[in-house]
Amino acid sequence: MPLNDLDRTWFRIHSDRQFRLRKQSPAELQQWPVPPHEGLTGWCVIRKDDGAMELFAIADGETWGDSDEELGPFFNDMRGAAA
16 A cells, blocks of 8 residues: 555654554545454554555554554564465
8 A cells, every 4th residue: 555645744754764653544444344343443554665554453542652663573573464
């Protein structure tokens, strides 16, 4: 999935970052074969190099580390699990 304009702008502002963590938009949530059930929030990690995106859901109110050091390995683990 190519980077959308907001992701592209975010990476331009945060030029030192390789990964972005953000909540999914309603349109992105509609693309799930089975959307996250009530009590879960859809999130995504975007890789700057190629715009690749991995989707996941966590319990409402949970937080996630937003550093490349945490997001990079998490992204790669999700990529490996999907293969």
